[in-house]
Amino acid sequence: MSILAILGFLVGLYAALVYAGTDSMQGNVQRLFYVHLGALMGSALSYGSAFVGGIVYLRTRNIGWDTLALSSVEVGVTLTIIALATGMIWARPTWNTWWTWEPRLTSAAIMALTYAAYLMLRNGIENPRHRRVFASIYSILAISTVIFTFVITRLRSDSIHPIVIGSGATSGQGTFAMTASMQAALAINLVVWCLLITPVFIAWRIRLENARRPEKET
């Protein structure tokens, strides 16, 4: 599975950098979009899995579910950093600024900080049982920031963040229509990031947590 993820990542990069056509309005920087959306969808999937882990842990008190939630959040934060960084670098030539406090960017920043806080706050609780219960409740509440980030461009008509898939605010700056090769590259990258890279990272992180546990706690 890990080898498949590496191969998939390379195929995804090839599709984004070579196969997909160059956008006539934005030039080559538009190719970052495939990585940007792939990483963001991967992070959303991770946060979703942390949400599920949190709920099932509270119901069953099985440590494995808490491990899943912790691993998912760590992977999710990494992927969110990639999505934010590539978005900012795309915004510089397109919007003429690295960052602007528009609704989508602000909600994405809140989402990233909320989950970064999960990792920090979790480590601040000494009692392992209390820590797991707190983290589970936190991961359930934190999913609201993910949902909010996804729907914000549909709710706020003044958002300048482009909506490439489906319809939404028409005030998007830097929106582009996708050709068939662009759609294919996007589909490949979404599959690779969501179904290969994210699960493989989470699986390795779970393996690490399981290897650590005997020395730490039971």
Add this chain to the structure above:
Amino acid sequence: MPETTSYLYLGLVIALSTLGIFILSLALRLRKAFRNTDPLNK
């Protein structure tokens, strides 16, 4: 068509570096964890 290739490279470098740092940190922590659980090391 505007020339924005340098931004593409910058974005790729940062994205790949972030992935690389995560993988490296995971690998180092895994190595440490497996060393600690190895009975011969105790």
